[in-house]
Amino acid sequence: MTSQPAPSRRRDAARSSERLLQAALDLFAERGYDRTTVRDIGERAGVDPALIARYFGTKGGLYLAALRVSSDGAPDADLLDLEHRSETLQRLDRIGPGPVLQSALRPHVDPDLQAATYTELQGRLVQPLQQRFRDAGLADPQLRAEIAVAAFAGVMVSRRSGALEQLAGASADDVLALTGALLHGLLDS
Amino acid sequence: MTSQPAPSRRRDAARSSERLLQAALDLFAERGYDRTTVRDIGERAGVDPALIARYFGTKGGLYLAALRVSSDGAPDADLLDLEHRSETLQRLDRIGPGPVLQSALRPHVDPDLQAATYTELQGRLVQPLQQRFRDAGLADPQLRAEIAVAAFAGVMVSRRSGALEQLAGASADDVLALTGALLHGLLDS
DNA sequence: CTGTGATGTCATCACCTGATGACGAACCCG
DNA sequence: CGGGTTCGTCATCAGGTGATGACATCACAG
Numbered sequence: 226m227t228s229q230p231a232p233s234r235r236r237d238a239a240r241s242s243e244r245l246l247q248a249a250l251d252l253f254a255e256r257g258y259d260r261t262t263v264r265d266i267g268e269r270a271g272v273d274p275a276l277i278a279r280y281f282g283t284k285g286g287l288y289l290a291a292l293r294v295s296s297d298g299a300p301d302a303d304l305l306d307l308e309h310r311s312e313t314l315q316r317l318d319r320i321g322p323g324p325v326l327q328s329a330l331r332p333h334v335d336p337d338l339q340a341a342t343y344t345e346l347q348g349r350l351v352q353p354l355q356q357r358f359r360d361a362g363l364a365d366p367q368l369r370a371e372i373a374v375a376a377f378a379g380v381m382v383s384r385r386s387g388a389l390e391q392l393a394g395a396s397a398d399d400v401l402a403l404t405g406a407l408l409h410g411l412l413d414s
Numbered sequence: 415m416t417s418q419p420a421p422s423r424r425r426d427a428a429r430s431s432e433r434l435l436q437a438a439l440d441l442f443a444e445r446g447y448d449r450t451t452v453r454d455i456g457e458r459a460g461v462d463p464a465l466i467a468r469y470f471g472t473k474g475g476l477y478l479a480a481l482r483v484s485s486d487g488a489p490d491a492d493l494l495d496l497e498h499r500s501e502t503l504q505r506l507d508r509i510g511p512g513p514v515l516q517s518a519l520r521p522h523v524d525p526d527l528q529a530a531t532y533t534e535l536q537g538r539l540v541q542p543l544q545q546r547f548r549d550a551g552l553a554d555p556q557l558r559a560e561i562a563v564a565a566f567a568g569v570m571v572s573r574r575s576g577a578l579e580q581l582a583g584a585s586a587d588d589v590l591a592l593t594g595a596l597l598h599g600l601l602d603s
Numbered sequence: 604c605t606g607t608g609a610t611g612t613c614a615t616c617a618c619c620t621g622a623t624g625a626c627g628a629a630c631c632c633g
Numbered sequence: 634c635g636g637g638t639t640c641g642t643c644a645t646c647a648g649g650t651g652a653t654g655a656c657a658t659c660a661c662a663g
Contacts, residue, residue: 451651453649453650
């Protein structure tokens with residue numbers, strides 16, 4: 226049995242770090258890593274921002290933890306496959322176009338953060354698409370895959386940031402269908 | 415006749431402000447507005463950053479000036495049209511995916527900057543595409559246009575930032591062809 | 604030559620950011 | 634009831650940012 230000491234809800238490290246992590250996921254998705262301050266995170270979490278240092282070391286550490294969460298249990302996704310794309314979209318609507326997709330557009334300054342992020346990006350999104358294009362006998366499979374990922378990231382990031390008028394409010398189904406049409410364009414040589 | 419006093423090349427306000435503007439265009443395109451500091455701009459321009467205040471007022475003013483330059487003489491562009499897309503790509507390779515495209519992904523914090531940018535974005539890129547989709551009798555023409563612009567912006571920003579391996583080094587012709595295939599996917603219902 | 608305005612240089616300000624450590628309070632154990 | 638550990642709060646630091654104004658230097662008109 227896992228001991229359940231009924232953590233009395235007044236001082237609870239697990240709860241605090243959880244709230245910080247969730248707030249970080251939200252804010253990173255909305256504003257991106259740079260524009261999010263540790264004070265913002267603390268405020269949204271209702272937790273003193275100094276605790277970020279205690280539980281995650283640095284802001285970068287919190288980012289890496291968020292990266293782990295957002296990729297935890299997320300399978301490789303072939304964005305040209307309807308099922309995969311649908312699951313990915315649902316994930317993104319739930320936890321935001323987390324750290325991974327954003328770094329496809331603008332890489333991190335910190336090499337460690339970018340390296341960790343890039344691994345996820347490459348392995349989970351670029352690779353499956355590359356394989357798909359290669360199987361289809363198309364030229365430049367990796368370039369096609371990268372373009373597809375960059376385009377998909379553009380749509381998802383814009384959708385969350387609210388930069389464009391209708392995209393932010395569009396239904397998940399519409400976005401699913403239209404990004405499908407978009408990406409399938411890359412299958413026509 | 416415009417008097418040409420042969421500005422003796424030692425103290426030349428026009429030259430200084432020009433260099434600042436060009437440096438700003440480069441850096442905004444590479445790193446984005448937020449990650450670019452006025453000291454960076456001054457250093458690349460070889461000009462004291464304090465002159466930014468003199469000639470442009472604030473960093474935001476310099477941004478607006480850069481926005482004017484990068485849209486000056488840039489016609490409305492239907493990205494589904496090969497010629498238009500080619501010209502737009504050439505522009506972007508020359509002066510970077512300036513302020514306009516970046517704001518399609520992540521809006522500015524400053525309302526003034528975002529408003530000015532959004533006007534350009536909407537009028538020059540979204541509108542023509544919207545018309546095109548409407549003429550084709552497709553549903554949700556504006557949403558389609560916004561998705562197209564977000565996707566295009568994603569590709570262009572990523573290309574310049576070097577976040578993805580091959581995209582940064584790909585030839586303009588390849589990118590032209592593949593973004594074409596990509597965007598034309600949106601013409602299939 | 605002189606002085607007046609334009610241009611460039613520099614020090615400095617106020618603010619924000621991430622990070623740190625001291626301190627107090629709550630919890631749990633015996 | 635103690636005593637040690639965990640947890641939360643707060644003040645503060647160092648570094649960087651955009652902005653500002655005083656000052657020095659040059660150009661050019663008179």
